[in-house]
Amino acid sequence: MLDCWTTQLISPPLRLLAKILKSRGITPDQVTFTGFLIGLLSIPLLAFQLYEFALIAILCNRIFDGIDGALARLGTPSDAGGYLDITLDFIFYSAVIFGFALADPTANALVACLLVLTFMGTGSSFLAYAIVAEKKNLADPNFSHKSFYYMNGLAEGTETIAMFVLFCLFPGYFPELALLFAVICILTTITRVWGGYQTIKKADRTDTVTE
Numbered sequence: 001m002l003d004c005w006t007t008q009l010i011s012p013p014l015r016l017l018a019k020i021l022k023s024r025g026i027t028p029d030q031v032t033f034t035g036f037l038i039g040l041l042s043i044p045l046l047a048f049q050l051y052e053f054a055l056i057a058i059l060c061n062r063i064f065d066g067i068d069g070a071l072a073r074l075g076t077p078s079d080a081g082g083y084l085d086i087t088l089d090f091i092f093y094s095a096v097i098f099g100f101a102l103a104d105p106t107a108n109a110l111v112a113c114l115l116v117l118t119f120m121g122t123g124s125s126f127l128a129y130a131i132v133a134e135k136k137n138l139a140d141p142n143f144s145h146k147s148f149y150y151m152n153g154l155a156e157g158t159e160t161i162a163m164f165v166l167f168c169l170f171p172g173y174f175p176e177l178a179l180l181f182a183v184i185c186i187l188t189t190i191t192r193v194w195g196g197y198q199t200i201k202k203a204d205r206t207d208t209v210t211e
Contacts, residue, residue, distance in 0.1 A: 010066060018070035028072040028081050035064025036088040039095065046099030054099065055168035061092055062161050090123050096164055100174050111178045118182045121189030129196040136203045159184065 021031065039061030045054035065085070072081055094116050101112035132138070163181045167174050 011070070014066045014070040015074075017067050018074055021067065021071055022074050026071070028068040028077075029084060031064050031068040031071060032081065032085050032088060035061045035068065036092060038064065039092040042096050043099040043102070046096070047102035049103050049171070051168045051171050055165065058096060058161075058164050058168065062157075065089065086127075090119070093119055093160060096167075097178070100167060100171070100178070103171065104174075108174050108178070111175045111182070115178045115182045115185070118185035118189065122185050122192070125189050125192040125196060129192065129200075132196075132200050136200070138199065138203060 038057055042054045042057040042061075045051075045057060068081070068085060069077075072078070097112045097115050097119070101109045159181075163177065166177055170177065
């Protein structure tokens with residue numbers, strides 16, 4: 001929901017960093033994979049309740065995620081790079097929640113499972129629609145810089161990062177915060193599935209008429 005605004009704010013500094021890395025021969029895929037490995041450090045850090053350090057790893061991952069896209073756009077973005085980026089992103093998101101489950105299994109494990117379940121809803125509705133959108137050439141001008149069609153919702157990248165920050169700053173409230181975010185993800189999934197279904201259905205009717 002907030003990505004269209006945050007993207008405008010962070011694009012200039014990310015582009016500057018990307019230019020520096022490009023001048024040193026660094027590739028987008030290298031940035032993607034490095035950021036992913038840094039993000040995975042959040043699992044043991046969270047498990048040992050080192051929340052401040054986990055937050056640093058999470059934020060570094062998100063910064064790298066922004067840089068790799070900016071770096072790719074300095075050249076010719078590849079489908080392979082886009083695929084790698086989105087796949088590792090979804091693994092990272094679930095990894096963070098897994099880390100909180102390890103931090104306090106008694107208090108966190110059940111709601112962590114629920115949150116990962118809702119991630120499946122937001123992720124599958126996003127990716128499934130992206131496949132059909134590409135096939136039917138359904139463009140989204142608001143997010144034309146992304147490798148995959150980006151379908152809007154209440155829970156997008158900015159909201160996810162904000163919740164991860166809150167999880168780390170207030171770990172004692174993880175169950176309540178995670179439950180709140182799960183509800184937001186459920187609403188996002190419902191609206192995406194309904195909106196995507198209606199859009200694709202309309203496109204199907206248009207294809208039938210033109211044929």
